[in-house]
Amino acid sequence: MNEIVTTTNLTKKYGDQTCVDHLSLRIRENRIYGFLGPNGAGKSTTLKMLLGLVRPTEGTIDLFSERCTPKNRIKLLKQIGSLIESPSYYGHLNAKENLKIFATLLQVPDSNIEKVLQIVRLDKHQKKAVSKFSLGMKQRLGLASALLSFPKLLILDEPTNGLDPAGIQEMRELIKSLPSQYGMTVIVSSHLLSEIDQMAEDVGIIANGRLMYQGELNQLHETDSSKSLEQIFLDLTGKEQSL
Amino acid sequence: MITLLKCEYEKTRRTYLFLTVLGITLIQLCWAFYGIYREESLKWGWMMFLYQFPLVNSFFLPLLSVVISSRLADLEHKGVMLKYLAVITDKKRIYDAKLIYGLFIVSLCNLISWSATILFGYIVGFSGAVPLRLYLLYLLFTIMPTIVVYQLLHALSLLFQNQAVSFFTGIIGTFIGLFSMFLPQFPILRLVFPWGYYGALQFIGMFGWTKETRMKNVYFSVMEIDWVAFGILILMGIALYLIGEKLFERKEV
Numbered sequence: 001m002n003e004i005v006t007t008t009n010l011t012k013k014y015g016d017q018t019c020v021d022h023l024s025l026r027i028r029e030n031r032i033y034g035f036l037g038p039n040g041a042g043k044s045t046t047l048k049m050l051l052g053l054v055r056p057t058e059g060t061i062d063l064f065s066e067r068c069t070p071k072n073r074i075k076l077l078k079q080i081g082s083l084i085e086s087p088s089y090y091g092h093l094n095a096k097e098n099l100k101i102f103a104t105l106l107q108v109p110d111s112n113i114e115k116v117l118q119i120v121r122l123d124k125h126q127k128k129a130v131s132k133f134s135l136g137m138k139q140r141l142g143l144a145s146a147l148l149s150f151p152k153l154l155i156l157d158e159p160t161n162g163l164d165p166a167g168i169q170e171m172r173e174l175i176k177s178l179p180s181q182y183g184m185t186v187i188v189s190s191h192l193l194s195e196i197d198q199m200a201e202d203v204g205i206i207a208n209g210r211l212m213y214q215g216e217l218n219q220l221h222e223t224d225s226s227k228s229l230e231q232i233f234l235d236l237t238g239k240e241q242s243l
Numbered sequence: 244m245i246t247l248l249k250c251e252y253e254k255t256r257r258t259y260l261f262l263t264v265l266g267i268t269l270i271q272l273c274w275a276f277y278g279i280y281r282e283e284s285l286k287w288g289w290m291m292f293l294y295q296f297p298l299v300n301s302f303f304l305p306l307l308s309v310v311i312s313s314r315l316a317d318l319e320h321k322g323v324m325l326k327y328l329a330v331i332t333d334k335k336r337i338y339d340a341k342l343i344y345g346l347f348i349v350s351l352c353n354l355i356s357w358s359a360t361i362l363f364g365y366i367v368g369f370s371g372a373v374p375l376r377l378y379l380l381y382l383l384f385t386i387m388p389t390i391v392v393y394q395l396l397h398a399l400s401l402l403f404q405n406q407a408v409s410f411f412t413g414i415i416g417t418f419i420g421l422f423s424m425f426l427p428q429f430p431i432l433r434l435v436f437p438w439g440y441y442g443a444l445q446f447i448g449m450f451g452w453t454k455e456t457r458m459k460n461v462y463f464s465v466m467e468i469d470w471v472a473f474g475i476l477i478l479m480g481i482a483l484y485l486i487g488e489k490l491f492e493r494k495e496v
């Protein structure tokens with residue numbers, strides 16, 4: 001299977017604190033990759049490096065089998081949709097006006113706007129200024145912006161943040177449908193194992209910036225059948241934390 | 244770039260930016276035109292305006308720049324837009340588009356008050372025709388310092404999420420500019436800070452004013468134009484642009 005994202009020894013240091021420590025990720029095409037780790041593990045920092053928002057201290061990134069350089073960065077990023085940490089929006093404009101600006105910048109047809117609004121079920125709240133949205137609605141708008149160009153790769157950082165149980169369920173079903181419906185590859189981060197467990201096929205687990213496990217989720221289940229998945233996760237991340 | 248500028252316009256819809264800016268320009272004009280126009284004033288009207296206006300401008304135009312630059316930047320900071328924009332377009336182009344859009348608005352205000360001045364002169368009945376060459380020079384010497392001041396504020400308001408940084412820099416700078424006009428013994432003040440150039444580039448002098456005769460024997464005349472200062476100003480503008488854009492590009496969001 002093709003690898004959409006490959007990182008080699010990806011490292012980020014802030015001062016003498018190493019937040020991301022020689023990560024070598026392999027993300028396969030048309031799959032959902034769960035990126036799991038406790039708070040402060042370095043998930044957001046890693047995803048920001050993939051998007052060129054943060055410069056790596058060390059290591060390389062290959063996107064779509066092409067080495068990422070400052071030169072081809074924009075070209076490669078055109079095929080990526082992202083939602084990092086919190087949704088981005090212009091608060092005084094409504095959802096449609098926001099998406100219209102993004103569509104213009106992305107050079108995608110306006111018809112995509114209606115499509116993504118429908119996908120995230122925001123089509124009923126067209127007139128409302130986004131600053132008056134609830135947290136969950138903003139999150140949906142963030143997802144809509146990420147989907148707007150129907151990219152090959154979707155990077156979602158804790159997309160269920162602020163959603164209610166029904167919203168989480170809905171988001172999960174939506175994310176699960178993306179690879180088969182639109183041929184997307186999805187990277188989704190979370191600090192909750194249960195959430196990743198229900199969505200992802202592949203998983204990467206990090207703690208303190210180091211990769212503790214990478215592979216198919218099924219295989220993780222099989223590593224120690226006497227333990228629950230929760231316990232395995234705690235063992236993997238806890239071991240690192242007590243070091 | 245046209246697309247990006249169109250987006251800038253879309254972003255400012257319903258922000259009352261244009262209304263605010265026009266309001267400030269209007270206040271500036273009322274301030275500048277307020278006065279009693281007696282015989283002497285009418286006689287020297289055109290020149291008198293050229294003599295007085297740099298002072299008014301050095302207060303209002305930097306103020307206008309503060310308002311526009313931080314309003315435009317705040318739009319992005321509030322909804323954490325930069326991290327999304329940086330992924331879908333080139334950060335340099337965002338910097339440029341916002342700069343051009345902001346400069347367009349300030350320059351437009353400049354042009355409005357400039358035309359209003361000439362119109363006003365004719366309506367009140369200043370003697371003679373407008374000395375167009377001098378007025379064009381004056382327009383140039385008003386817009387250029389404003390552009391450079393704007394460059395600085397633009398960089399600060401995009402680089403620092405907290406708009407207080409650009410706001411206070413703008414206010415302090417404005418006062419430095421004002422003081423430099425009253426402190427001709429410190430010419431360095433005018434040349435070091437971009438706000439000082441409204442004064443440094445003033446080219447009309449007033450002569451013959453005494454306590455007793457007041458305006459009676461006053462006359463105005465063209466002084467030597469400080470092209471060196473103008474050159475420094477332009478270099479300053481280029482440097483600020485290059486530095487600001489580079490820092491913005493390198494900034495991690």
Ligand SMILES: Nc1ncnc2c1ncn2[C@@H]1O[C@H](COP(=O)(O)OP(=O)(O)OP(=O)(O)O)[C@@H](O)[C@H]1O
Nearest residue numbers: 014019037038039040041042043044045046190191
């Ligand atoms: N700009 C920065 N300067 C200094 N340290 C930073 C910076 N950004 C992140 N860090 C540090 O990097 C570490 C990892 O942060 P990161 O946001 O990547 O964690 P995370 O895995 O996304 O956590 P969470 O689940 O809470 O979102 C943290 O210790 C954080 O303090």
Ligand SMILES: [Mg+2]
Nearest residue numbers: 043044085157
């Ligand atoms: Mg995070």
